[in-house]
Amino acid sequence: MPVCEFVNCLSGSRKNKALKQPTLHRFPKDEQYRHFWQLQAQAGFNPKPIKFDSAVVCSLHFAPYHYDYSKGVQRNARNLKAEAVPLK
């Protein structure tokens, strides 16, 4: 199972048992947004290449306004907006 790229993410941690399983989002295809996501995910720690084709960021780093609800909400299939950039 893919693991969130965020360096401090708790979603893959044992401390996370109380939290719900987050949704995993692939990196955007747009290079500029990929770069934004990478900056946020690595936060200056140990910069390393990310395999963008398989890397994911979990839903813990997104806020409700990052999602497009115009097509309705399906479980585990929330639609991220194209301009969404993950938070910390």
Ligand SMILES: [Zn+2]
């Ligand atoms: Zn995460």
